[in-house]
Amino acid sequence: MKSVYCSVITIGDELLIGQTIDTNSAWIAQQLNKIGIWVKRRVAVGDVKEDIMQALDQESEQSDLIIITGGLGPTADDITKPLLCEYFGSTLIQNKEILDHVTNLFSIRKRPMLDTNLKQAMVPDNCTILFNEVGTAAGMWFEKNKIVYISLPGVPFEMQHIMTERAISKLKSHFITPVILHRTLVTSGEGESFVANRLIDFEAKLPPYIKLAYLPKLGIVKLRLTASDIDTNEIDTYFHELKIILANITVADTDIELEEAIYNLLIKRNETLSIAESCTGGLLCSRITSIKGSSNIFKGGYVPYTIESKINVLGIDKMTIETHDVISEAVVVEMAEHCRKRMNSTYALSVSGHLEKQQGNTVVWIGISKEGKNLAKKMNVFYDREKNGVFVTNNALNLLRQFILHG
Amino acid sequence: MKSVYCSVITIGDELLIGQTIDTNSAWIAQQLNKIGIWVKRRVAVGDVKEDIMQALDQESEQSDLIIITGGLGPTADDITKPLLCEYFGSTLIQNKEILDHVTNLFSIRKRPMLDTNLKQAMVPDNCTILFNEVGTAAGMWFEKNKIVYISLPGVPFEMQHIMTERAISKLKSHFITPVILHRTLVTSGEGESFVANRLIDFEAKLPPYIKLAYLPKLGIVKLRLTASDIDTNEIDTYFHELKIILANITVADTDIELEEAIYNLLIKRNETLSIAESCTGGLLCSRITSIKGSSNIFKGGYVPYTIESKINVLGIDKMTIETHDVISEAVVVEMAEHCRKRMNSTYALSVSGHLEKQQGNTVVWIGISKEGKNLAKKMNVFYDREKNGVFVTNNALNLLRQFILHG
Numbered sequence: 001m002k003s004v005y006c007s008v009i010t011i012g013d014e015l016l017i018g019q020t021i022d023t024n025s026a027w028i029a030q031q032l033n034k035i036g037i038w039v040k041r042r043v044a045v046g047d048v049k050e051d052i053m054q055a056l057d058q059e060s061e062q063s064d065l066i067i068i069t070g071g072l073g074p075t076a077d078d079i080t081k082p083l084l085c086e087y088f089g090s091t092l093i094q095n096k097e098i099l100d101h102v103t104n105l106f107s108i109r110k111r112p113m114l115d116t117n118l119k120q121a122m123v124p125d126n127c128t129i130l131f132n133e134v135g136t137a138a139g140m141w142f143e144k145n146k147i148v149y150i151s152l153p154g155v156p157f158e159m160q161h162i163m164t165e166r167a168i169s170k171l172k173s174h175f176i177t178p179v180i181l182h183r184t185l186v187t188s189g190e191g192e193s194f195v196a197n198r199l200i201d202f203e204a205k206l207p208p209y210i211k212l213a214y215l216p217k218l219g220i221v222k223l224r225l226t227a228s229d230i231d232t233n234e235i236d237t238y239f240h241e242l243k244i245i246l247a248n249i250t251v252a253d254t255d256i257e258l259e260e261a262i263y264n265l266l267i268k269r270n271e272t273l274s275i276a277e278s279c280t281g282g283l284l285c286s287r288i289t290s291i292k293g294s295s296n297i298f299k300g301g302y303v304p305y306t307i308e309s310k311i312n313v314l315g316i317d318k319m320t321i322e323t324h325d326v327i328s329e330a331v332v333v334e335m336a337e338h339c340r341k342r343m344n345s346t347y348a349l350s351v352s353g354h355l356e357k358q359q360g361n362t363v364v365w366i367g368i369s370k371e372g373k374n375l376a377k378k379m380n381v382f383y384d385r386e387k388n389g390v391f392v393t394n395n396a397l398n399l400l401r402q403f404i405l406h407g
Numbered sequence: 408m409k410s411v412y413c414s415v416i417t418i419g420d421e422l423l424i425g426q427t428i429d430t431n432s433a434w435i436a437q438q439l440n441k442i443g444i445w446v447k448r449r450v451a452v453g454d455v456k457e458d459i460m461q462a463l464d465q466e467s468e469q470s471d472l473i474i475i476t477g478g479l480g481p482t483a484d485d486i487t488k489p490l491l492c493e494y495f496g497s498t499l500i501q502n503k504e505i506l507d508h509v510t511n512l513f514s515i516r517k518r519p520m521l522d523t524n525l526k527q528a529m530v531p532d533n534c535t536i537l538f539n540e541v542g543t544a545a546g547m548w549f550e551k552n553k554i555v556y557i558s559l560p561g562v563p564f565e566m567q568h569i570m571t572e573r574a575i576s577k578l579k580s581h582f583i584t585p586v587i588l589h590r591t592l593v594t595s596g597e598g599e600s601f602v603a604n605r606l607i608d609f610e611a612k613l614p615p616y617i618k619l620a621y622l623p624k625l626g627i628v629k630l631r632l633t634a635s636d637i638d639t640n641e642i643d644t645y646f647h648e649l650k651i652i653l654a655n656i657t658v659a660d661t662d663i664e665l666e667e668a669i670y671n672l673l674i675k676r677n678e679t680l681s682i683a684e685s686c687t688g689g690l691l692c693s694r695i696t697s698i699k700g701s702s703n704i705f706k707g708g709y710v711p712y713t714i715e716s717k718i719n720v721l722g723i724d725k726m727t728i729e730t731h732d733v734i735s736e737a738v739v740v741e742m743a744e745h746c747r748k749r750m751n752s753t754y755a756l757s758v759s760g761h762l763e764k765q766q767g768n769t770v771v772w773i774g775i776s777k778e779g780k781n782l783a784k785k786m787n788v789f790y791d792r793e794k795n796g797v798f799v800t801n802n803a804l805n806l807l808r809q810f811i812l813h814g
Binding site for chain 1: 420421422423424425426427428429430432433434435436437438440445446447448449450451452453454458462465518521522523524541543562563564589591598600601603604618620622623629631633662681682687688689690691692693694695696697699701702705706707708709710711712713715716719720749750751763789790791792793794796
């Protein structure tokens with residue numbers, strides 16, 4: 001079966017001067033993959049007419065589908081719509097449905113309607129409108145020389161809404177696509193090159209049409225097998241072997257995050273968690289609470305950022321801090337134990353350390369408490385403040401996951 | 408002066424299937440901008456030889472500098488280095504300095520050295536090595552037909568290290584570049600189209616060589632003036648006018664985040680903060696603690712995620728919750744007041760609400776407490792769970808900022 005290739009073009013100076021990070025392209029790629037469309041190239045260009053035109057021409061030479069995001073907002077720096085009219089030979093006409101919708105949106109939000117908002121109801125006459133319930137900029141579907149062009153607003157949740165509610169089903173009926181299979185194994189506890197070393201024999205016998213990719217993140221390595229138009233059994237056989245080789249470091253055999261693995265464990269066991277985190281300053285709590293339904297397993301947290309608050313708020317013994325230092329096994333164990341009792345949870349996880357390098361490496365202590373059993377582990381951090389926060393968070397979550405499983 | 412244009416090519420299937428979000432391109436663009444180099448295009452391609460070759464050819468036609476990231480790791484799916492050898496007609500040779508460095512790195516981290524790691528010391532013979540102190544994959548600087556090509560590893564902190572320590576100074580001496588001026592005004596409290604409406608006259612008289620861009624984020628709109636090779640006074644005059652027009656919603660006249668604005672205010676006033684956040688689940692604390700030096704102004708936080716923990720840990724009166732509901736003015740005021748007293752801080756900020764839409768819009772209450780004065784504000788959220796978290800966090804931080812300034 002012929003593959004269907006897509007190019008994603010993102011428009012906006014803010015992407016090229018680095019003021020905005022492009023999350024749209026990744027999201028679009030994920031959705032298209034599910035329906036068997038490969039993103040072959042992603043291109044970002046500025047708000048410059050010739051550059052956008054050139055990108056449209058270039059991508060039209062190699063892709064069957066071109067998705068354009070950005071440049072549809074109500075402000076003057078948005079030049080995409082007139083440009084699309086020129087490219088597709090369209091005339092702007094007023095769309096009654098969009099006009100009513102935009103008017104209604106402003107009345108619900110009790111904000112006055114502006115002239116710039118009215119412009120949003122003007123659309124090219126030769127496109128199919130992909131209606132945008134959650135915003136004012138409609139999506140547009142053009143066809144030219146058998147290529148499909150979809151223009152979407154750059155605001156992520158509006159783009160996502162139009163893709164999910166309008167574009168995906170239309171793409172599915174327009175293109176005949178092969179099935180793309182992905183299998184993802186999430187591991188934690190070993191670096192990329194150590195995992196790779198364990199997989200030398202496995203990789204050698206992998207057939208060329210099944211690709212293995214390594215996706216390392218701070219403290220996590222994801223392994224992904226990908227193949228197109230093959231039997232499910234075949235990829236599953238290799239994936240099963242991969243799971244056996246890496247069993248001791250496996251977090252999950254689907255593409256989930258550590259917090260989801262912990263949530264799933266706790267829900268199944270009907271157990272609960274609380275957190276007392278110092279140096280990670282809220283990162284651990286926010287990772288757990290990012291999960292929908294987390295209030296079923298998460299009682300709450302403390303962020304005792306100063307020594308004063310560790311003593312006054314969490315009741316850590318001043319003597320423990322003075323004797324052992326605030327970054328010590330004794331303190332994280334006491335933090336976890338007090339947190340668990342006060343929050344009335346099955347487990348408590350605690351962290352104390354420095355995220356900024358002082359002399360050479362930096363020490364962080366992680367503690368876990370359960371009735372009748374406490375655990376502490378020391379780790380070193382190597383990166384900058386921001387990365388160390390994520391690295392420590394991932395290590396703490398993985399230690400907790402192992403503790404829940406194996407005690 | 409002739410502009411210097413750059414194309415950034417990122418390599419990796421993980422970018423095209425959406426498993427990884429590309430943060431490297433934005434970071435690279437920021438750094439190049441500072442030294443007067445414009446990123447004209449960003450292109451992402453998969454681990455496919457022909458696609459990478461085509462991208463190199465295409466970008467060579469329009470850019471003076473091409474930066475390639477990704478595909479240099481120790482694992483088998485990394486194909487960039489042999490491909491670069493082919494493109495630049497190089498032979499791989501062993502580099503003694505890199506070999507010693509890689510060996511040393513593994514001995515410090517007490518990990519065994521693997522064959523795959525040794526491969527990292529093999530480099531093309533016709534490039535200048537950009538040494539990588541923090542990892543095993545070196546950067547490479549090639550020149551061909553007066554175009555500069557820099558190949559960097561995809562791991563963000565390694566890429567950043569090589570750029571900062573090696574590439575930037577070499578680029579500065581290689582290219583003669585114009586000065587690119589940016590002025591950024593950060594606002595909060597009004598949506599993009601409302602800000603645009605206030606700037607109609609301002610935009611009309613802005614000369615064509617000064618560009619105004621709108622950068623909206625949930626609860627924040629940044630306005631950026633950009634010009635190349637003009638007098639500083641001229642852009643500053645327009646920027647001054649912009650500040651006057653938007654004075655009532657201005658957070659800062661440099662490109663900082665709300666948490667930095669709050670940090671700066673509190674440091675100057677020698678005051679402190681604590682936080683009690685329910686629905687934002689750690690996001691507020693982590694935003695504040697993301698600032699280096701935050702322990703000077705931040706005492707600590709509570710994440711009382713359940714009603715039980717609000718009562719037991721933060722001492723909220725059960726009657727207040729039963730009478731007024733857990734999402735109410737009375738509860739957030741009590742949360743802020745208790746938090747401030749227990750944490751012994753000048754201000755306390757509190758939040759209680761739902762981040763998931765239930766019927767239609769969702770209500771969130773924000774509270775602030777200072778000795779002798781409490782404040783509460785109700786807001787509605789419109790987005791999904793993740794975006795609502797950021798939206799509420801930004802609104803809460805802006806309310807706190809205004810409260811600190813104006814009481």
